[in-house]
Amino acid sequence: MIPLGLILPLADDASAQAPRLTEAEASDWARMTSDQGVLAFLSDLQTITPKMLVEEIGTTGLGRPILAVFLGDPVTATPDTPLSSDKPTVLITGSIHGDEPVGREAGLQVIRELTVGAHQAILGSGNVIVVPQMNPDGAEANMRENAAGYDLNRDWVTAETPEVAAVLERLVTRFWPDVFLDVHNGGAPPYHLTYQTSLEPAADPDLVAFARGPVFEAVRSRLSAAGMEMFWYSGPVRDEASSTWFWRTTEPWPRKQHSYGGLRDMMALLYEVPEEHPFEIGVAAAFEGMIGLLELVAARPDDVRGVVGEARRRTLEEPLDSVYLELVSEAYSEPEQFYVIAPGDNGGPVQPRLVQGVNQTRYVPARS
Numbered sequence: 001m002i003p004l005g006l007i008l009p010l011a012d013d014a015s016a017q018a019p020r021l022t023e024a025e026a027s028d029w030a031r032m033t034s035d036q037g038v039l040a041f042l043s044d045l046q047t048i049t050p051k052m053l054v055e056e057i058g059t060t061g062l063g064r065p066i067l068a069v070f071l072g073d074p075v076t077a078t079p080d081t082p083l084s085s086d087k088p089t090v091l092i093t094g095s096i097h098g099d100e101p102v103g104r105e106a107g108l109q110v111i112r113e114l115t116v117g118a119h120q121a122i123l124g125s126g127n128v129i130v131v132p133q134m135n136p137d138g139a140e141a142n143m144r145e146n147a148a149g150y151d152l153n154r155d156w157v158t159a160e161t162p163e164v165a166a167v168l169e170r171l172v173t174r175f176w177p178d179v180f181l182d183v184h185n186g187g188a189p190p191y192h193l194t195y196q197t198s199l200e201p202a203a204d205p206d207l208v209a210f211a212r213g214p215v216f217e218a219v220r221s222r223l224s225a226a227g228m229e230m231f232w233y234s235g236p237v238r239d240e241a242s243s244t245w246f247w248r249t250t251e252p253w254p255r256k257q258h259s260y261g262g263l264r265d266m267m268a269l270l271y272e273v274p275e276e277h278p279f280e281i282g283v284a285a286a287f288e289g290m291i292g293l294l295e296l297v298a299a300r301p302d303d304v305r306g307v308v309g310e311a312r313r314r315t316l317e318e319p320l321d322s323v324y325l326e327l328v329s330e331a332y333s334e335p336e337q338f339y340v341i342a343p344g345d346n347g348g349p350v351q352p353r354l355v356q357g358v359n360q361t362r363y364v365p366a367r368s
Helices: 035-046 080-084 102-116 120-124 136-141 162-175 205-225 257-263 279-299 301-317
Strands: 052-059 065-071 089-094 127-131 179-185 193-197 230-232 235-239 244-248 267-273 326-330 336-344 348-360 362-367
Touching: 035 052, 035 065, 035 102, 035 136, 052 162, 065 102, 065 162, 089 102, 089 162, 089 279, 102 120, 102 127, 102 179, 102 279, 120 127, 120 279, 127 162, 179 257, 179 279, 193 205, 193 257, 193 279, 205 230, 205 267, 205 279, 205 301, 235 336, 244 336, 257 267, 267 279, 267 301, 279 301
Parallel strands: 089 127, 089 179, 179 267, 193 230, 244 348
Antiparallel strands: 052 065, 065 127, 193 267, 235 244, 326 362, 336 348
16 A cells, blocks of 8 residues: 555645635535545645655455544654654544544544644644544445444454554554544533543553543633533433432443553543534534644643553553452542533523532442
């Protein structure tokens, strides 16, 4: 397979001034960017910047290319330079579920912003790899699964699908990213973005603490500056017997990206953008979330590499003291305030309202 970045020429100065828009942007958000539109956008953008390389890392069951975009200053698609550069590496995957477009659309915007837009300085302190569309077959059919009917986000352990195998073999095991972000449509309104780090109790606790602390706050601050709200994934549940609100999360299965990434000593993050928002607002939320993360990594590269490096050292050098056999969800000790969509007092209209409840977004061993 030939990296596209090695065969596309640079454009002249006149054409370099023309704005590069995705199909979604060009249609004023009337349609989503197609698989061919992704390829055309990346091919066009690459002709005007030396800061990106596009490489086909695999093909889908129906023969569509799976593209990875390497971003850097300088950029390289071989692992020796990023690994020895002392810069942290961030891997971002979008649209692993084909009917969830925000990761693809925002990922394309981020590629443009880091290479020819207002956020090029980020590449001075970090390397970024973006797979804007991990499930091209599913996206073209507007369905969650790939063409063979597999949910790709349940395949990170066995890697039976060509899409997941490509990311693992060509990116994860070659570049060992410090941060691994996967972007979805999901979560609970009225929040614009819901956020989760690894739920795997065997993940390094310092990695999880950094993701739940400084990274969460940086991303939330970025969303807030754009007039958007962010909270944890996934959503509220009310226990009528005790009149208590709980904020619950998803399952901690290792075959999911966020748990698998934690087991591999990456700072694994999950973004879920609620589908109830208009298309362009959802894409904007995903974009702001990505930029917030990348700004944090660029501002604190030594801290990011340090916490990841220590996690990997402990895995190699320190013996396990226990193995868990069963997990149970557990609440954090301090109550939190969060928004819920529920009827108002005295049977009023359904609307967002702030409640105090229990943050139950972690799992702990019940039996070891």
